[in-house]
Amino acid sequence: MRSPLPPAVTRAVRSALSRAKRIPTAEQIAWARSRPIRHRTVVYESFAGNGALCNPEAIFRSLLADPEFADLTHIWSISDPDAAAALRAEFADTRNVVIVARGSAAYWRAVSTAGYLVNNATFPPAFSKRVGQVYLNTWHGTPLKLMGFDMPGGARESANTLRNLLNADYLLAANPFMAETMYEDAYQLRNVYRGAIIEEGYPRIDRQWMSDAEREQRVGALAAQLGTSLTGKRIVLFAPTWRGNSFQAPDADLAHLADQVAGLQRELGDEVAVLLKTHQVVHRAASGIPALRRVLVPNIVATNVLLGLADALVTDYSSIFFDYLATGRPIGFLVPDGDAYSADRGTYMPLDELPGPVQTDPLALGRDLADLLRPNAAAHPRYAEWAERFVPYDDGRATARVIDVVFRGREEGRRVRPVRRDDRPRLLFYLGGMRLNGITTAAVNLLNSLDTERYDVTALMAFPRGATTRHNQTRLNPNIRQVFRVGGMNGLKARQIMRRVADVSTDPLRAHRRLGHRTLWRDEWTRIFGSAKFDWVADFSGYSPFWAHLMLHSPRAVRAIWLHNEMAADRDRTVNGKQAFRRSLGRVFAMYRAYDQLVSVSPALTDLNRAELADYARPDSFVTLRNLPDLVSAEAVDERDEDGDEPEDxxxxxxxxxxxxxxxxxxxxxxxxxxxxxxxxxxxxxxxxxxxxxxxxxxxxxxxxxxxxxxxxxxxxxxxxxxxxxxxxxxxxxxxxxxxxxxxxxxxxxxxxxxxxxxxxxxxxxxxxxxxxxxxxxxxxxxxxxxxxxxxxxxxxxxxxxxxxxxxxxLDVEAYTAEVLSQFDALIPRGAPVRAPHATGTQ
Known part of the structure; x- marks a missing residue:
């Protein structure tokens, strides 16, 4: 029996059903987001659920102990079974402490309905903060190694991190360096982030302060966990960072750690116990090495509690040493791969300027530390300067001040500020699929020609999967903020099917207004950009109904869409007997009326499109901006068909x-x-x-x-x-x-x-x-x-x-480029109020 629906509608239904099957959490998230927010609930997550750790743990324990917050329900997201078991055992008799498995239906219900969200890393790509929720991202340390867009491949590696930071209401910085160098510069939050930065020290560092009796008790507990004796011994904690360029896939060649521990132990003597604390992402691999079992600190032991117990610290590039500066105790740096690491990953400070001895050999570093651990030994000459710079507010009361701001709403008298802003217009371009074609070349040429001291430029793309799209993405000026759409649109399966059917079978904007699809689009915009705002947004591709629709859901801005061709002819193009663009471009045309600027790439083309598309947009919305050249190079002409042909070898x-x-x-x-x-x-x-x-x-x-x-x-x-x-x-x-x-x-x-x-x-x-x-x-x-x-x-x-x-x-490239850039400048609003939203339900 033939379907009574038109073929395009049937395809849309099948596509939506197929997508829903591929992403089972979308239905869970959509259902959870339909529930009311529980304003007295807090969800905590550390290191993707590796345990109750870091700043979230310090905030949790302080809130739990404060009678003022006795009505709060505390939910921990845990992915590690051992960490979950330990937490359940500790709080078995505490009814308002709940543990959920990260990624479960209960997890998404908690993340979607909690009044407060506290994370030291990132929630998954499907996460999007709802109106009424308060999201505090504490991060997990002052960086020594390059972060965000500063690190190799940083734009791609930082995709979900940037998304989380833009969604956060508060970002916690341990010091001004972290606020400026990491948040504002490395993650390029300057101008677009609309939340606040809290500079009040790090809650986790508070846990380093303890009485002698508490320290003795904790050392005993640690010895029991390790199955060894620590009585009468001084503790040197060895805490190296992870290696590699991807947090999701770190290098786990850890066999050398046993030799490094043994070398340090040999020089420090039997009166010292060298213990190993690995990074969260490689702990499981390290626990499988027999030689490390009696020195490897369990993952569930809070790092800052360990720092409070340690008489000295050895690390490499880990931000852990910044925390340890607050103790005033010695730090040594073991960097056998220092030159390679600096070249591959990079650091913000030269290794020879660190506040402690820097060695490539564990024996040499052990001897240096033995000298620093002697009674009445002088501190390293750079130590005091670094402590003043990086732990100026860590006095043991940072947690209370952060709680004041986030949970009591008391910002007066606290170090809370917005990100730095300037008067550059904030521009957003959706660049298309970044394939090897003329649109990609035109996009890269235009964006790379823009003066980033004059414009604040953001490029939006789908996450690049193949070598070709990654190559084209890397051609962009590094001063351009790159945002990638990771994950997919959330929403109940039935609503997604209705949206796709309506988009295909009716006017997309009327369906959007009449059927309530606006919420789906707004949620997707927020999922990608959080609260970020732009002054001018452009769909530079101009061929995709999805992206053309999404760009209309930015907060108030001037909106532009590119017309790279004689679009009416393109819509009717026949390839192998099929008009592949007939329906998709027809849907894009139906959205032209919601755009302020329809940009054709030559004067003659503007006239053609104005005449042929008169039924879809006002005549005065058709404008011209020519394509820009690039310096002729091996990459100057990149052509690729839209069917996905890879370039020949x-x-x-x-x-x-x-x-x-x-x-x-x-x-x-x-x-x-x-x-x-x-x-x-x-x-x-x-x-x-x-x-x-x-x-x-x-x-x-x-x-x-x-x-x-x-x-x-x-x-x-x-x-x-x-x-x-x-x-x-x-x-x-x-x-x-x-x-x-x-x-x-x-x-x-x-x-x-x-x-x-x-x-x-x-x-x-x-x-x-x-x-x-x-x-x-x-x-x-x-x-x-x-x-x-x-x-x-x-x-x-x-x-x-x-x-x-x-x-x-x-071609007089210089004169031509200057003329085109002058035309571009005329498109950009400068302080003028943008017109009211179109009657399409957009924001």
Whole structure:
């Protein structure tokens, strides 16, 4: 029996159901978020649930002991079974302490309904703070090693961290350095973060202060856990950090730790016990090494309690030593891989400036520490300076001050401040899929040309999975804030199905308003950006209904969407008998009326789109901004088809191309573009066939991939042009081919302002182009030889080049760039009030 629903609606239903099956927590989260917030409940999480640890633990114990907060319910998110068992045992008789398994339905119910959220790292990608919740992110230490966007691959590695920080109401900083260097600079929160930074010291450091009796009791308990005697011994705690560039997949080569512990122990003598405290993310691996079992401190023992027990600390790059500065006791640094670590991960301070002896050999460091542990030994000469800088507020009462701010709402007299802000307009661009295509090249060129001292620029992208998208993402100026959409939209399965069906079958904006889908979109915006605000937001891609819709849900801003092509023609494009863009672009067109600026990439294209899309938007909303060039380099022309073709292996293909391109006495035509119907490479091949016999010393190179590749290769064979016409496939370095050819040819039926024309002009190539709708004016001046859109005219244009009648194109890059950037500046609001939201239900 045939479905009574239209095929597009049926596909939308199946897609939504498939997505719901892949992400089982989405339904749990949506249900939980429909429940009322329980304002007297606190959820705590440390290190992704590794235990009741760090700053959240210190805050928890202080609140639990305070009669003023006796009505609070405390929920711990725990993923480690041993940690959960220990916590349950400790609080078995305390009814208002609850433990939930991280990621369970109970976990999502707690995270979605708690009045307070306290985390020292990150909640999972599905998390989004609700209105009415208070989120305190304490982080887990002052950084020595580079953080956020400062570290290698930091934009990708920091994706979920940045999302959590933007969602937080309060960020806790142990000192001004942490607030400025990590939060504001490394995570680029300056200007966009709208919460507050608390600079009142670290609650966990309070736990280092204890009486002699308490210390003796805790040493005894620790000895029992380790199965060894610590009576009469001084404790040296060895606490190295994790290695690697990914917190999710740390290096776990820990066999060397036993040798390092043994070396330190040998030099410090039998009156000292060297204990090992590994980082949370590698503890399980370390516990499997037999030689470490009697010295490895259990993961459930609070690190700062250990610091209070230790007579000296040995670490490498861990932020733990900043906490230990508050004790005034010696610190040693064991950095056998110091040069490599500094080069690979990087540190904010040179290792030779640290407040203690720095050694690569554990024996040498053991001797240094033995000297510092002698009675009446002088402190290291840099110690006092570092303590004043990094633990200025850690007097044992930091927890009380933080509770005052977060739980009592008392900010007066406390060190609470907003992030630094300036008067730069805050710009947000959604850049598309970051594939190898003209849109990506145009986006990278534009953003990299913007003066980041004049504009605060954010690039929004889907999380890059493949090598190609990662490569393109890394091409962006590091001063540009990069935000990635990790995870997916939350919402009840039925509501998601209704949203997708309505988006396909009706006007998306009317459905959004009438069916209550606005909440889904607002929640998704908040999940990605928290409370961040922008002055101007742009969908630079312009082809995806999902992203076009999402960008309309930013808080009040001027909104722009790019029209890279003759969009009406693009919507009707037929590929292999199918109009793949008919429905999706139709939905994008329906949203044009909610955008303030519809940006076409040439004046002629603006006129075409204004006329052809008159039913969808006001005439005055159509504006022009030309594409910008880049310096011609190996990455200047990147073309890739939208079906996902990966670039060919240039090293292998290059051997064939090099031999072909090196042959003397040949005049070569080149075209670069997606192998799709609108580019009409079939016409180009037919035109070349017309002149092939008259010009036997000519060749044609077509660079690009796409759905018509096999069909075009067959056309070349049928025309007997094998060895004369070369389809290279998509290349990472098409400029190397363009540079060795003599004339650039474009055979398109319609275009916007092709990036390849700009790059061909930069190379000084003669250009022959068909008269697509916006061809005239696609380049400044009159540098192209434009012909009619038929085989004979294109062949005559190519013959004109062979006869010397097509002059090389040129481009004054500096003047052209200055003109385009002036046009861009005119698009950006500067202090002027933005208009009221459209009647679409957007914010």
């Amino acid at each position: 240039d090293a292998i293909l290059g051997q064939v191309l090099d031999a072909t391109l090196a042959a003397p006495g040949i005049r070569r035509f080149v075209s670069v573009g997606r192998l799709s119907t609108e580019k009409n490479h079939a016409r180009l091949i037919r035109a070349f066939a017309r002149l092939a016999s008259e010009a036997p010393d000519s060749q044609l190179f077509i660079v690009g991939g796409g759905p018509l590749r096999a069909q075009l290769e067959q056309q070349v064979r049928d025309a007997g042009l094998t060895g004369r016409v070369f389809l290279t496939g998509p290349l990472r370095d098409p400029v190397s081919v363009m540079r060795r050819c003599d004339c650039f040819v474009l055979s398109s039926d319609y275009e916007g302002q092709p990036m390849v024309l700009i790059e061909a002009a930069q190379l000084g190539l003669p250009i022959v182009s068909t008269a697509f709708g916006s061809a005239r004016g696609a380049l400044p001046g009159d540098d192209m030889h434009i012909v009619d859109r038929d085989d004979e005219a294109l062949a005559e244009g190519m013959s004109a080049f062979l006869e010397g009648r097509v002059a090389p194109a040129s």
